Amino acid sequence: MSTSARASGSLTVGTLSAEPGSKARGPVLADLGAITMNIPVTLINGARRGPRIVITAGMHGGEFTGVDAATRLSELLKPDEVSGQVIVCPVANPPAVYDGRLGVSPLDGVNINRVFPGDAEGGPTERLAAWLFAGLVGGADAYIDLHSGGIDETLHDFIGYRLTGEPGLDEKTRHMAHALGIRDVVLGLNAEGGNSHAAAARHGIPALLVETGDRGERDPAAADRLVDALCGLLGELRVLDRASREPLPVREWVWxxxxxxxxxxxxxxxxxxxxxxxxxxxxxxxxxxxxxxxxxxxxxxxxxxxxxxxxxxxxxxxxxxxxxxxxxxxx
Ligand SMILES: [Zn+2]
Incomplete structure (x- = not known):
């Protein structure tokens, strides 16, 4: 699929920066006004031009498979094998992930995945969403948000995305959804609401919600399967040099x-x-x-x-x- 090719240049998120052909990893300080937070970010700035892919996990607490897979992927990707740029943020919402292991933040009881693109003047979770959207998600050529069945949640693996009514964008997103090798794809018939992938879609970015893992499971094999699926998608996006896989038949659903x-x-x-x-x-x-x-x-x-x-x-x-x-x- 075609995405805009980035001019080679340094890749920067907050205080973290990676030159072309290099990788940088560390906490990025998010200044949210009344509070600050350290957000873990890995930047893989490829030696060759290509699209910018942003992958987040840990929007919600207790959703371990996505956090594990994002961390493994960020360690696996090598700049000399990447065309374009990959930004991985494995714990996008540290208070919810570390302090409560809940879908809502212990800071204010807000579910961050209902308030995107956030509000820089709002409460703590709205400000964090605004920071994530301005610094990471909004600059993506393609965006993937990893979620899982939480500790008190049963889940049947699926991919979610939103239809926008913009045929070119919807086709790109559909192509991405079908490239992951996960059989069930659930469509939202519009791009309304505060989910990060919906806000990204409204911004013109092909964006997927990936839901894998059940009841807070932390199975290394499940995380590795998700890493493999994401590498397949990165291959389909020409970010990784991989032979195209035979696409798995997909079942499409609507909520x-x-x-x-x-x-x-x-x-x-x-x-x-x-x-x-x-x-x-x-x-x-x-x-x-x-x-x-x-x-x-x-x-x-x-x-x-x-x-x-x-x-x-x-x-x-x-x-x-x-x-x-x-x-x-x-x-
Ligand atoms: Zn979630």
Missing amino acids: AGAITAETTGLWYSDVAAGDDVTTGQVIGLITDPATGREHQVVASATGRVFYGMHGLTVAPGAELAAIAAPRDPGR
Whole structure:
């Protein structure tokens, strides 16, 4: 695929810089106003011209496969084998990753992947999103954000991306999504919302959400599979010199239903990630340990569960199941 070829020159993020043909690694101090944060960044500035690829992980806590794979990839890539520039940030949201291992930041309770492109004058997480978007994501020719099933989350591996209505951009993104060798691709039918990949798509950048790993797993083999998938994608983007792989057949889906808890209690799920459900089907119960009262939870759509709640204890608003339906090719 074609992406703009970068003039060879130094690659800089904050105080970290790499000349063409070199690699730099270190913490970059993000000055967020009231607070500062050290963000780990690796810059691989290729000896030859090519696109700039930005890979982030660790937007959320407890999502280990992506963090592990991004770190392994940043160690693996050699500048003399790279055409273009690769920026890897394995822990994009250190407070959420290190201090809470939760989807929200312990600083302000905000889910960073709902506030992109951020607000430099906002709260701590909005400011961090703005810093990441201005310093890393916004300058990419292609962007990949690695997520995983968190500690309390079941997940069936998938790639996500957003349709923008801009045919050239959507085709580039589709090509990237199909190059990863992950079978299920879930489309969002617009690029609205505060997810980093949605904000990047609105900025004209082909952008993928990659979701691999289940229930906080930290399996080295799973991380290596993801590294291999990312190297395949970098080959397809001509950043790495690799023979094109035979593309795996892909199944395309669209998001069809998000089921959240309406009550506090104990969640007993009848379905697992990867299961097919039909509208109205009882997919689990929330019981009140005080009264024994049972609250049935039903599927709001027909399709497949791609992720869901593994934790036993839930409060109103907790995401219990996300359902996608096979894509109607006419849409
Ligand atoms: Zn996540």
